[in-house]
Amino acid sequence: MQSFRQYHKFRKAVEAQYGRNIDKASQLKRGSRPVPDSNASYASEISQEKDVEKGESDDSIDRRDLPAGVCPGDVHRPANQDEPAMKEEDEVMRHNQEEEPAHGPGPQPEQVERRDYDQREAVETPRREEVEEPVMEPHRETELRPTHSRRSGLSRLASARTAGSALGTVLTGVNIRKRTTNEGGAGDVFIVGFQGANDPLDPHNWSYALRIWVTMQVAAIGFVVGVASSIDSSAIPHAAVTFGVSEVVASLATGLYLIGFGVGALFAGPFSETLGRNAIYIATLTIYMIFIMAAGLAPNIGAWLAFRFLAGFFGSTPLTCAGGSLSDIWSPWERIYFFPVFANAAFLGPIIGPVIGGYIVTSPLLNNWRWTEWITLIISGAVLVSVVLTQPETFPPILLKWKAAHMRAITGDDRYRAEVEVRRESFFHRLGRALYRPFLLTATEPIIVLVALYLTVIYIVLFTFLDGYTYIFEEIHHTSEGVTGLCFLGIAIGLFGASALVPFIAKLAKKKMAEVHAAGKTRLPPEFRLWFAMLAGPSIPVSLFWMAWTSDSNISIWSPLAASVLFGYGILCIFISCYQYVIDSYEIYAASALASITLIRYVAAGGMTVVGIPFYQNMGVHYTLTILACLSIPLVPVPFVFYKYGHRIRARSRYAPKHE
Template sequence: MQSFLQYRRFGKQLEAQIERNRERTAEFRRQRRERGSTSDSSSDAPTLGEEELEEKDEQLNEKDERREKDGARSLSRASSRSSGRLEGQHSTPLDMEPAGDIERADYDDQLSGSGHVAYDPEWPEDLRTIPTHGTMGTTLGLSLTGIEVRDRTTKEGGSAAGKVFVVAYEGEKDLMDPRNWSFVRRLACTLVISLIGGVVGWASSIDSAALPQGMAAFGVSDVTESLATGLFLIGFGTGALISGPFSETLGRNPVYIGTLAIYMLFIMGAGLAPDLRTQLVCRFFAGMFGSTPLVCAGGSLSDMWTPIERVYAFPIFACCAFIGPVCGPIPGSFIGQSSLISWRWVEWITLIFSGLVLTIVILFQPETYGPILLKWKAQHLRRITGDKRYRAAIEVRQTTFLSRLLHALYRPFLLTIREPIIILVALYLTVIYIVLFTFLTGYTFIFTDTYGFSQGLTGVCFVSISIGIFLGGLLVPFAMKKLKRDLARAQEEGHSRVRPEVRLYFSMWGAPAIPVSLFWMGWTTRPSISPWSPLGASVLFGYGIICVFISCYQYIIDSYETYAASALAAVTVIRYVAAGAMIEVSLPFYKNLGVAYTLTILGSISALLVPVPYVFFKYGESIRRRSKYAVGGKRSIA
């Protein structure tokens, strides 16, 4: 709904821009006709700059010379002059009458010796236009702000295909650009995207809280039933590979809405599943279609917020993305132990919340992907002028969807193999996610078996991790202060931007908290020690994981820019597939080794990775310099 209304508003905004440029357009054509014939003229209309006029004039002269060389195929203009339109064509919109300076100048420029209007025979069939509309389109293309008139490149058909009018934003303050929307509107859009991330995260973990009831219903072991959670996470990783190309072709909103709707169908299928096989298949595909926010959310935030603004915008999404899987077991555990409702309500409550989020997205979330917005603008220009040469950049390039999909499938693996930044960041986040999702089953051993907590109360213990996650958000003002200081220092040195490594402050503040919390929890989880001790360790763990997650995501986005989507897809695939597989291992792990040894092993592994953000902070620039893909590197990739 919002996208539809937004598309219509684009047309009105564009008409207003044309209206603002009408006087400028008429003056441009008048100056071109009179140039050289008079040296001193007065006019109330604004005068174009000399350099700009020469550039525009050169573009038109080049076009005229090509027409004269190739000859003119013509149509009579008599009927169009009398009726204001050509046969079979709509009249010029916006009350732009074919009389006056603009129209007369255009016709003067295009009159052939026979008195007919000529058109360029070199244009491809889909770019040829009826002269009345084409002349107005040419004039607007050369005078409207934000339109680049150029020859097509080799990949776009070459110069023989004629010129193309590449559409961009009107200027730095163009309200069509999401970064120029009001702060409140951008914040609201960020919250909606965060809700999507939160609800699919919720769906990933809520089933684990009703594990005993699922086992009893299908007559399987706990390890087998835990596949419902493990396969959902593996589906998350798989879907991350294909979400990007769809969002870059269709836009963010269609992908959010379409994949959320399909994800809800599979959630419903899991709730109705008569056997384990059906449940597992539905859970896998629900995860695959629910993975969209994990890939597209970073792009959506980049669409709306500048790199500096992302310091406080991204933590909003990150907190919701983690709160979802952390809070899922809270209602799930009470549903599981309830004698009033079926354990299958873990799926029904997920379906209800997902439906509410989908409704909010449909009604209130606008499109934010810049290339799609410019495509809308180009469509309106083609409608207004009748000139099909107006193209957004995404329409000019001759890249098929299948080609982009293939790149999206192989490039993440290519980056994983070649890029040490991707390898270490993926390893770091994988360990964090393994610990986080093994807690879904591990908390039963920590709080139920050790302290005798009920199934419902064990789920409530996840609130402690949520508290730690929100505590990590308190560091945002300090991170902003650091970033502004580094930006001022970079500007003094003649740089327009800060190096990506400044994004690592969060991680350096929070990384040591993860192994400390795991050792603390593992060594104090005993009946003789208060349960508040492992709960306190859980708070510290939540603080550590949110700090690392915020840093890693923003560091990758700033380091890889053009290839950030592929880099994030690589990290997403690795960490979710590994976490899904480890859920199957976690149950025998806790059973055979016990809580103390299990958490000691996980804490030791995470301790080995604590130096990663400090190493990148010091040596990241030199590492990027050797890269083919990162900012400041060789930048040579197909």
């Protein structure tokens, strides 16, 4: 709903811009000096010649007869002019050129290159003494007048520039260039961009209220799919009885959902970068809800497990798209404050899920484990309605694609294109390349491998807690199922504690930014994002050792609960650092990098939920948590190593942009 309103808003904005500039376009078409645009300071500069949209052309005109920058489609031939007359006129023109005195020392017109974006091409510019007033606005296809000048002496060529073509020279945010050979086509293309640094259509310039609302919506999506990932963990014993299977088999419902998360992430990112964020959020949430409903109606264990996997597959969208959505609307500086909002919600979901599930399975009113699916469906439905009604599209390439479509419709000129429309590739070709890239990054990028390993250990510990809390609190401290679910709130409190670091990190960022500006640079290095992990990384093994050796009936239950708070603080800080470091390091390839990391950590976490029950049964709480703590110790130095040597690693990368 909001996307449709946004689409029509773009139409009105383009019409308003067209109305403001149509007079200038008409003046330029007549060869007059147009009135300078108030936004000219931000007008897109003409880039190096790349390839152009192929349009209608008069094949009877030889391209070699045309001056530089004039395409056959821009020329019409007078009806009463035949070939002999044209040849005779060619001879006259050559005679005039031979007699005309040279313009002076220096290169010939055909050797003169484009000097600056605010000058015409030298081969199309009359001599200085013939110009009464310089033309300020750039355009390659200058008007050809019947004159005997050496540079504009083709009197048989009349101006055929359309109103849309002339408009392209005065509209801010329109960049005129040629296509490159690998883009296909020939001729000029007008690349449509935002009008200026303060263009209200640019998502970075939306009001704070709207951008905060978009952030909350994305966080809500992450929260509900996170709840669905763990809410069934409390229902495993009851579902096992219903289907007549062991608890280990029933635990596959959680494990397969997480594996579906990882596999689905490989598709969510590429599709969102082709169709837009909003379309993917709405479509995948709808299908995810269908399979959640199917899981609640499952007649046997096989159907339940299959539907849970498919629900996870389509529920994976926030894991890869949310980071992109936040980058669409917040600057790198602003993300210091607002990325933790999403991170809190994304981790709070798996923590709150067992709390909700614990009371559902023990409630005398509900008294059925299937209500874990129904409650998830209700919450997800509320979020979906909110997204459909109020969530705008944020992906700039899609927004510019809308704008270009409106400009083509208004001007009648098909050469107005968004950057994503210039390259003539099929949807499946682009999708195939995007699907291949995550595996390539995993195989070649040490940053991706180490970050994936770091998060994998964190997620293994987190999701084995879904099974382990039963042994830690029910069997040792004899809590009920409902109270055991409440014990997860200790991790939730720790998650919010990570937000206390935000003011400190922001203060560090200001100081570092001053140093960066003094060095003549414009942005913080990606390694700055590692401060969260460096400050909180050691808390993971400390909290696990603490919980391992204080989980005893002779020790107060508050000791393992306090350890869980420290654990929650550590995992969120690491998540914030890892995600933002990858986003800043790989920029346009961030979705592919995050997809790879998501696949690795969720497949591993899904497998560990299956072995979690035997692990705690055979090893006991003390040794199970001790082993997990030992696994996390070697990862503590990782953010420190990246902080010191990350710039060298990125310098060798084919995909990480060079910021130094």
